[in-house]
Amino acid sequence: MPAERLTRVVDAPAQGIVHLGLGAFFRAHGAIYTAEAVAASGGAWGITGVSLQSPRVRDALAPQGGTYIALELGPGGEIARRVDVVRGVLVAREDPEAVLDLMADPATRIVSLTVTEKGYCHEPATGALNLAHPDIQHDIANPMPVSAPGFIVRALAMRRAAGLAPFTVLTCDNLPNNGQVAKGVVLALAGEIDPGLAAWIAAEGRFPSTMVDRIVPATKPEDIAHIAELTGLQDDAPVIHEPFRQWVIEDDFVDGRPDWGAVGAELVADVTPYEHMKLRMLNGTHSALAYLGYLASHETIADCMGDPVFADFVEYLWRAEIIPSLAPPPGVSLAGYAEALRARFANPAIRHRPWQIAMDGSQKLPQRLLGTLADGLAAGRAMPGLMLAVAGWMRYVGGVDELGRAIDVRDPLAARLKALSDGAAGLDGKVAALLSVREVFPEPLAAQLQAPVSAAYAALYTEGARAAVFDITP
Numbered sequence: 001m002p003a004e005r006l007t008r009v010v011d012a013p014a015q016g017i018v019h020l021g022l023g024a025f026f027r028a029h030g031a032i033y034t035a036e037a038v039a040a041s042g043g044a045w046g047i048t049g050v051s052l053q054s055p056r057v058r059d060a061l062a063p064q065g066g067t068y069i070a071l072e073l074g075p076g077g078e079i080a081r082r083v084d085v086v087r088g089v090l091v092a093r094e095d096p097e098a099v100l101d102l103m104a105d106p107a108t109r110i111v112s113l114t115v116t117e118k119g120y121c122h123e124p125a126t127g128a129l130n131l132a133h134p135d136i137q138h139d140i141a142n143p144m145p146v147s148a149p150g151f152i153v154r155a156l157a158m159r160r161a162a163g164l165a166p167f168t169v170l171t172c173d174n175l176p177n178n179g180q181v182a183k184g185v186v187l188a189l190a191g192e193i194d195p196g197l198a199a200w201i202a203a204e205g206r207f208p209s210t211m212v213d214r215i216v217p218a219t220k221p222e223d224i225a226h227i228a229e230l231t232g233l234q235d236d237a238p239v240i241h242e243p244f245r246q247w248v249i250e251d252d253f254v255d256g257r258p259d260w261g262a263v264g265a266e267l268v269a270d271v272t273p274y275e276h277m278k279l280r281m282l283n284g285t286h287s288a289l290a291y292l293g294y295l296a297s298h299e300t301i302a303d304c305m306g307d308p309v310f311a312d313f314v315e316y317l318w319r320a321e322i323i324p325s326l327a328p329p330p331g332v333s334l335a336g337y338a339e340a341l342r343a344r345f346a347n348p349a350i351r352h353r354p355w356q357i358a359m360d361g362s363q364k365l366p367q368r369l370l371g372t373l374a375d376g377l378a379a380g381r382a383m384p385g386l387m388l389a390v391a392g393w394m395r396y397v398g399g400v401d402e403l404g405r406a407i408d409v410r411d412p413l414a415a416r417l418k419a420l421s422d423g424a425a426g427l428d429g430k431v432a433a434l435l436s437v438r439e440v441f442p443e444p445l446a447a448q449l450q451a452p453v454s455a456a457y458a459a460l461y462t463e464g465a466r467a468a469v470f471d472i473t474p
């Protein structure tokens with residue numbers, strides 16, 4: 001029997017949150033926390049999602065009234081749940097005015113974001129707004145914005161003109177000091193448009209930092225078919241996630257928030273140690289596995305962890321190169337955190353592809369690998385493992401794999417990175433050319449990386465990724 005189309009049976013809560021970037025991650029993380037918080041403690045915290053570019057999620061969710069299924073995949077089995085907290089989805093490219101109107105509506109008290117690293121239009125190495133970014137240039141010159149910072153600034157201007165308080169800007173992207181980065185780009189853009197507005201946002205606005213964590217691989221067609229079989233329901237926009245979740249939030253809001261603390265989120269005064277731990281230990285090794293695992297032809301992160309060469313490499317990275325750079329959050333054991341990560345990465349039910357994690361490396365490297373490298377070098381450690389990870393990224397963005405096949409590199413700098421790599425002579429020359437990208441590699445670090453990354457890069461060519469990884473672990 002064909003599955004019946006999923007439809008809404010429970011009303012969504014009244015409007016409270018506009019979420020920019022309604023991808024799988026937020027639907028499997030923040031939206032579920034919010035649905036549970038409303039179920040536990042009530043509140044008008046319904047979410048209207050905004051897709052900045054593509055109508056795909058809207059087209060799938062609209063006939064379902066915003067409802068979707070979240071399928072939890074644990075090593076021991078699977079649990080399907082309906083999530084009813086999304087009221088609807090707007091597509092910014094189609095109707096920017098509707099997005100601004102809702103953001104400026106008094107009912108909206110929080111604007112949350114998962115727009116990925118590149119959505120902040122900042123310089124990855126410094127966190128500052130890139131004023132030369134074409135979307136930012138556009139948003140300075142036009143009242144109808146295209147970028148996430150542009151929507152926030154224009155909507156805040158409308159609220160100020162209407163005599164309303166600002167909304168809280170709640171960033172849920174994997175950036176260090178993400179609240180400060182969001183605040184910085186918003187204030188810089190507002191300053192270009194209206195310095196009085198920038199001063200008002202600086203005084204009245206709130207930009208709490210958060211650490212978000214849940215592994216959410218992209219939904220694949222076979223997942224949709226599997227869910228139809230499991231539930232008898234046809235859902236065109238389900239999400240797949242691991243059992244684990246964590247959300248650490250700086251408790252600093254303009255006008256209230258859902259009772260996320262009642263459902264396991266940690267509300268704290270300072271998110272920094274949690275962000276560093278997560279970005280360096282989870283995302284840092286994720287990116288290392290993504291580039292090196294891709295080159296070694298592993299299909300998923302779980303496959304990497306099933307290969308003793310890669311599993312030992314990750315253990316080594318945590319123990320010898322990453323943990324020594326970290327101050328643990330209060331009451332947290334970093335060794336225990338590594339232990340839990342090992343099991344999460346090895347979860348065979350989660351088919352998370354290196355290619356997905358490899359995306360946008362130019363935006364990810366600074367906070368995931370380069371900060372740890374800089375700290376390790378300053379403390380006199382050699383850091384060969386993370387040098388190899390950087391070399392793996394360089395080999396990956398060169399665009400050709402170990403079997404001579406083209407790699408589909410997705411990165412805002414992809415064309416420039418490939419041209420730099422192709423245009424330089426010799427392996428050392430290619431490393432030097434890529435290290436000259438200042439948005440990624442700041443000056444003093446680039447010079448320190450030249451020799452060790454060149455050695456690692458040469459090993460990738462002469463031995464191949466798996467053997468080069470094997471050589472790192474004692």
Ligand code: CS2
Nearest residue numbers: 212213214215283286356357
């Ligand atoms: C991953 C993250 O795609 C990636 O870059 O490293 O999405 C990772 O799965 C999440 O941050 C886990 O919380």
